[in-house]
Amino acid sequence: MSTPTASTFEEVTQAVAGVEGWMTPGQARRLWTCSRAVRTGGRIVEIGSFRGRSMIVLASAAAEGVELVAIDPHAGNDRGPQEIDGFAEAAADDFEVFNANLSAAGVADRVRHVRKFSGEALADVPGAIDLLYIDGAHRFGPALDDIKRWSAKIEPGGDLLIHDCFSSIGVTGALVASLFFGSDFRYLGRSESMTHYRKEPLGTGERARNAARQAANLPWFVRNVVIKALILAKLGQVTRVFGHDPETWPH
Ligand SMILES: C[S@@+](CC[C@H](N)C(=O)[O-])C[C@H]1O[C@@H](n2cnc3c(N)ncnc32)[C@H](O)[C@@H]1O
Structure with a gap:
């Protein structure tokens, strides 16, 4: 079993410096902190892994005994900004590069890759999730589906991070239709476009405040x-x- 080449946040920042992706340093810090907080025996799931930039941060930070699952079909859709459809060839490379990047970072054998669309992968992740990071499909329908169906698997007290909030129209619409007025997830803040929620029951007054805090964005x-x-x-x-x-x- 290999060990992560990075054991501090500064080291992982260097480890992902050459890995293509859109995660900012502030977002990497939030992934690192949330991953560190997952207890041994817990489970972290990422939807949308691309070339491994964010998964390397999650896997390097996670305690031993935490299960890490990366869900990405590498099929050529929603590959990156303005790359919504028709990138199958580039995505085949992404799959190879993803594996190579995880190996170079010493985390390949810590991560289970489910090469499927998230909507078809729910049965591949039986049991509860402690930390869910969504950065897959960005159109309204599939983004809403991810938030609704996958966040239902988060343990009470678990964390939900979502990329491209308040920047992508589809993802923002999905937020408004699900988490804005919901009673299950408290909005904790954001790092640029990465929002952070915690699964906690909210009373009526708290729901209104929760909606107002999100609407402020x-x-x-x-x-x-x-x-x-x-x-x-x-x-x-x-x-x-x-x-x-x-x-x-x-x-
Ligand atoms: C923006 S990239 C993810 C970047 C990655 N989180 C990082 O920071 O390095 C989006 C990825 O989502 C994947 N994707 C698109 N639709 C998906 C879906 N329905 N389920 C899972 N992954 C999906 C794409 O193949 C692509 O690799």
């Missing part, structure tokens, strides 16, 4: 949609007025 969402529209209209330089780097897609 809507101006930032509008800003991100405007930035994306400007980039698509080849007016990226104008995004500087929002303090944005025109070379990057908001995430």
Whole structure:
């Protein structure tokens, strides 16, 4: 059994520096902290692993005896920003690179890869989940399906992290339709577009406050949609007025 090459957050930051992906340093820190908090015998599930950038952080932080499951069909859909369909060839490479990256980071034999779409993989993960990270399909329907069906498997007190919130229209719509007014998940905050929820029962007053705290992010969402529209209209330089780097897609 190999051991992770990184045992500190600083080391894992270096380990993933050359791994393609969109996870920011702040988001890596949140993944690291949440993964560290999972008890031995617990289970971490990631939906959407791409080339392993975020899974390397989760697996390097996890205590021995924590099960790690990566669900990704590597089928060529929702590969990255504006890569929604038709990337099967690139995704075949992603699968190879994912395995190579996990091996290089010393975590390949800690992670069970389920090469399926999340909607077809529920039976592959029997039992409860302590930490669920969703970064797979970004369209409204499948994003909502992931949030509803997979978050139902989270243990009380467990954590839910979701990428591309308040930046992707589909994912944000799915949030509004599920977690905004729900009674099961408390909103704890976000690192850029990565939101963090904890499974806890909420009373009526708390639900209203929970919705208001999430809704406070809507101006930032509008800003991100405007930035994306400007980039698509080849007016990226104008995004500087929002303090944005025109070379990057908001995430
Ligand atoms: C944005 S990338 C994930 C990036 C990764 N979390 C990281 O930080 O390195 C999205 C990934 O989701 C996968 N994906 C798309 N639809 C999916 C689905 N329904 N279930 C699981 N994975 C999916 C794609 O194959 C792609 O690799």
